[in-house]
Structures are given as C-alpha cells and as structure tokens.
Amino acid sequence: xxxxxxxxxxxxxxxxxxxxxxxxxxxxxxxxxxxxxxxxxxxxxxxxxxxxxxxxxxxxxxxxxxxxxxxxxxxxxxxxxxxxxxxxxxxxxxxxxxxxxxxxxxxxxxxxxxxxxxxxxxxxxxxxxxxxxxxxxxxxxxxxxxxxxxxxxxxxxxxxxxxxxxxxxxxxxxxxxxxxxxxxxxxxxxxxxxxxxxxxxxxxxxxxxxxxxxxxxxxxxxxxxxxxxxxxxxxxxxxxxxxxxxxxxxxxxxxxxxxxxxxxxxxxxxxxxxxxxxxxxxxxxxxxxxxxxxxxxxxxxxxxxxxxxxxxxxxxxxxxxxxxxxxxxxxxxxxxxxxxxxxxxxxxxxxxxxxxxxxxxxxxxxxxxxxxxxxx
Numbered sequence: 001x002x003x004x005x006x007x008x009x010x011x012x013x014x015x016x017x018x019x020x021x022x023x024x025x026x027x028x029x030x031x032x033x034x035x036x037x038x039x040x041x042x043x044x045x046x047x048x049x050x051x052x053x054x055x056x057x058x059x060x061x062x063x064x065x066x067x068x069x070x071x072x073x074x075x076x077x078x079x080x081x082x083x084x085x086x087x088x089x090x091x092x093x094x095x096x097x098x099x100x101x102x103x104x105x106x107x108x109x110x111x112x113x114x115x116x117x118x119x120x121x122x123x124x125x126x127x128x129x130x131x132x133x134x135x136x137x138x139x140x141x142x143x144x145x146x147x148x149x150x151x152x153x154x155x156x157x158x159x160x161x162x163x164x165x166x167x168x169x170x171x172x173x174x175x176x177x178x179x180x181x182x183x184x185x186x187x188x189x190x191x192x193x194x195x196x197x198x199x200x201x202x203x204x205x206x207x208x209x210x211x212x213x214x215x216x217x218x219x220x221x222x223x224x225x226x227x228x229x230x231x232x233x234x235x236x237x238x239x240x241x242x243x244x245x246x247x248x249x250x251x252x253x254x255x256x257x258x259x260x261x262x263x264x265x266x267x268x269x270x271x272x273x274x275x276x277x278x279x280x281x282x283x284x285x286x287x288x289x290x291x292x293x294x295x296x297x298x299x300x301x302x303x304x305x306x307x308x309x310x311x312x313x314x315x316x317x318x319x320x321x322x323x324x325x326x327x328x329x330x331x332x333x334x335x336x337x338x339x340x341x342x343x344x345x346x347x348x349x350x351x352x353x354x355x356x357x358x359x360x361x362x363x364x365x366x367x368x369x370x371x372x373x374x375x376x
Contacts, residue, residue: 027069030156070186098144118171220348258361279326
C-alpha cells in the first residue's frame with residue numbers, strides 16, 4: 001500500500017483519496033496480496049466507481065477477492081509505458097505474445113484451479129505453433145515464459161503453490177485466480193475488427209475527460225500536444241481542474257505557457273520514480289542537471305540538444321563513474337544515450353529527436369543548486 005497522503009480533509013474524503021491513489025499505482029489488488037488496500041478500496045467503492053467513471057472513463061470492478069481498475073487507453077502522444085523484464089528492458093512483441101498465450105492457456109476450459117509450469121509451457125508451445133509464433137531458441141523461450149509468469153504473479157493472477165522439488169525434478173505448480181483472469185483487459189479483443197481498435201475505441205470521448213486523464217496519468221502535458229478543445233478547457237477551467245486533482249488524488253496542478261504539470265508534493269504517486277537507484281537514473285539525472293546548468297534560461301522552454309553534445313556529456317560522465325556504473329552502459333555509449341533518452345521521454349522531461357533530444361520545460365526543475373558554504 002502506498003504512503004497515505006497527509007490531509008486536512010474529512011476522514012471519508014481522505015480515505016477515498018488514499019484509495020484512489022493506491023489504485024492508480026496498483027490497478028489490481030487482491031485479498032491475498034494486499035488486504036489493507038483491498039479493504040480500503042471496498043470501503044469507498046461507491047464514490048470511487050463514480051469518480052473514476054465520470055472523470056476518467058475508467059471502470060472499477062470490486063469483487064469478493066479482488067478489485068480491478070480498468071483504465072482506458074491513453075492518447076498516442078502520451079509517453080509509452082511498456083511492461084519490463086527484471087533487467088529493466090521493455091517487453092518486445094514476442095514477450096507480449098507469450099503473455100497472451102499463457103493467459104489463454106490459463107483460461108482454457110478444463111484447466112482447473114491449479115496447473116504445473118511444465119503443462120502450461122507445453123500448452124503455450126502448442127498454441128504458438130498453431131498460430132505461427134516463433135519464440136526463438138530455448139533461452140529466449142525460457143526468458144519470455146518466465147517474464148510472463150512473473151508479471152502474472154505480480155498481478156495476483158497466479159500463485160506458486162508448490163515450490164519445485166529439486167530431488168524429483170518436479171516443476172512448480174501454480175494456483176490460478178480464475179475470477180480475475182477475464183478482467184485483465186478492458187475490452188474483448190476478439191470482437192474488434194483490428195488490433196489497433198483496442199487503443200482507439202474510446203477516442204471520441206469528451207475533451208474534458210481526455211484532458212483530465214492526461215493530467216492524472218502523465219508527468220507533463222505539453223500545450224502543443226493538446227487539441228484546440230482541450231487547450232481551451234485547460235485555459236478556462238484550470239482552477240476547477242486544480243481543485244479536482246487535489247480532491248481526487250492529492251495532486252498539485254501547475255500551468256505554464258509550455259504546458260501543465262500535475263505533481264504529487266509527497267513524491268509518492270508515480271509508477272516510474274525519478275531520481276532513483278541504478279546507472280540509468282543516475283546518468284539521466286546528471287545529464288539533465290548538466291544541460292540545465294549549461295544552457296541556463298534557454299532550458300526553461302523546449303530546447304534541442306544534438307546527439308554529439310549528448311555523447312560528449314554522457315562520455316565524460318561514464319568515464320567519471322566507470323567504477324560504479326553498469327559496465328554495458330560504460331562500454332556502449334550509444335546504448336546509454338538511447339536508454340537515457342527513452343527514460344527522460346517517459347518522465348516528460350524530454351522528447352526524442354532524430355538528432356539527440358528536445359529538453360522540455362519541467363527539466364528546469366533539476367537545475368543544479370549551489371552547495372551551501374560552511375566557511376566561517
């Protein structure tokens with residue numbers, strides 16, 4: 001469960017807001033996985049259902065053993081949010097296909113409430129062959145299958161019930177949360193005319209709802225990414241939007257010429273913490289600080305930085321931190337630049353550019369602060 005947001009609101013309003021914040025970070029909550037958050041959401045289920053539906057177009061499902069917040073797709077201009085492997089790399093098409101095949105095997109009639117990993121893998125292999133899906137070599141197959149199982153365990157869809165018996169070479173078994181499985185997606189894919197329809201079936205929603213969804217879900221919404229109607233609503237109703245964001249999620253709205261930023265003063269409500277541990281986040285923070293410090297006031301607006309400049313700065317940083325940074329990034333500057341740009345883009349601090357990146361206005365928040373002098 002996330003840290004409760006400090007508030008002067010009534011206990012009911014404060015509890016409802018804490019539940020809403022928890023659901024944004026954890027859209028699937030099971031009794032077995034997080035009883036405290038589950039009880040909190042159930043206690044405020046009615047107003048939460050109304051708020052999510054009216055203001056965001058989301059559907060909150062509350063069942064005896066789980067709650068599921070079914071979110072609507074974001075607009076194409078929103079930062080891409082992929083599932084990730086344990087090493088931080090994004091799921092590729094094959095891994096998503098493997099995840100879908102595992103789900104299909106789990107929900108297959110006759111599977112029961114418990115299945116062995118070996119049986120599951122055999123079914124996935126058979127379905128993959130039938131659908132012309134190639135996983136590659138055995139290492140790739142094992143990695144994709146393990147990634148799919150890990151995600152489903154995190155979501156509470158499966159639970160490892162019998163750890164592997166090493167002496168007998170037996171495979172682990174998983175308990176299946178069958179009631180939750182049908183709610184992993186918010187739409188029936190087989191009823192859609194084409195795959196892209198899964199992302200566009202809600203594109204005709206009211207502009208006010210689309211704008212509110214972007215403010216809640218995105219760290220920064222650039223004004224030039226908004227359509228005319230959404231931009232007009234932001235200009236006209238900014239005070240009402242600020243009130244709603246505070247009331248619903250404890251977010252503070254900041255609107256400037258470049259766009260809008262809805263941030264959490266507690267620094268808790270995020271699915272991608274920054275700064276944070278690891279080479280990528282450390283390198284990204286140091287890069288942004290260097291760029292903001294180097295270009296000064298020009299960094300207050302969108303600023304193009306070419307690849308040569310990025311490589312020069314990142315190269316110096318990699319040399320300075322070669323003993324503590326991940327060796328693959330120290331050796332491969334192009335890889336480091338690619339992943340740093342991708343991370344900053346997800347955070348709304350930059351946009352990709354064919355030659356480098358474009359630093360956005362919120363990056364100015366990471367302007368280096370002069371160290372305090374302790375001289376007497």
